[in-house]
Amino acid sequence: MAEIAIAIAAKVVEYLVAPIGRPFGYLFNYRSNIDNLVHQVEKLGDARAGLQHFMDEAIRNGDEIEVDVDKWLIGANGFMEEAGKFLEDGKKANKSCFMGLCPNLKLQYKLSRAAKKKAKEVVEIQRARKFERLSCRAPLPRIGSASLRGYKALESRMSTLNQIMEALRDGDDNMIGVWGMGGVGKTTLVEQVAKHAKEHKLFDEVVMASVFQNPDLRKIQGQLADMLGLKFEEEKKKILIILDDIWAQLDLEEVGIPFGDDHKGCKIVLTSRNKHVLSNEMGTQKDIPVLHLPEKEALVLFKKIVGDSIDKQDLQAIVINVAKECAGLPIALVTVAKALKNKSVSIWKDALQQLKRSMPTNIRRMDAMVYSSLELSYKHLHGDEAIIVLALWFNGY
16 A cells, blocks of 8 residues: 555656656756757758759659649748747847846747747658659640631641541551641641541540650650550550651650551651651651642631731732732741731731742742741731741741
């Protein structure tokens, strides 16, 4: 009984003494608690800076940062701002007591206690910095309704579209080429192919990537893989891959795109300004040309973009002649129509003369017409519009 009584008494004393001794512990360890917090905040700052470096690199590579990584960084930034303010306020409060010569014990107790608590929070934040991965490839938008930039499915294009769709249905053709000069509308046409293929469920997946003049093979591979959301090796899947604007031979094996008799489910459509690149260097089984629009369709497209501004009697003949000068090229028709929409008759007349006489040296006839239309549009469009117009040509509209 005596032993039990002693044990109970000791426990009672422990509960009574601990609350009394704890404040003295905070006071005694005031400096070490503050220093520990400063140290922990510095470590957190280093970790944050390192993470930010990797995030910046990932973003430059076109990747998307994972949500949990973003949340951790936001939380760490918020805590560091709060901790910095806490430490700064503590310094000011201590100095205000008899110019720092007489310590304010009550204040030191509060600061020490808060510092210890915050140091524990830092440790927890650091423990939470364990991610499966920091970033992932940013998926390109899946092919949906194509952005037509004023171009509509004109009658002359339907036969070309049907040729491509027929080739895609043909079991023997797994690589199809679409060729034509820059500005003739190849990109818009294959966007329609992608849309048509999806709507009619000809393929399980339809993806499209732009190659451009200096292709980044790894980037193309990553884009396609992320858009598909599966491995190319899944042979049971029927996949349509569209690679737009090829300038030279592209190593499909290096990119990781399956093709040939062993991958009948995978069809590839390639576009290029150069038929030789498609048939000789890429080995396409069928090459389909995209020609300029007939004069009648070109005028319909041009008038559709210009709108009601051409109803004036004195503009009718000028409009027809300006449209003719665009040589049936969709990019020229769309570009010039947008540039001259709602402009005065005098500007229309000047534009017609500019299109007629503009023939830069070292540029072929059709290329010269595009050049002339772009030059004209750059003069009459403003800011970003003009830059976008130029980009359409150089990136292979």
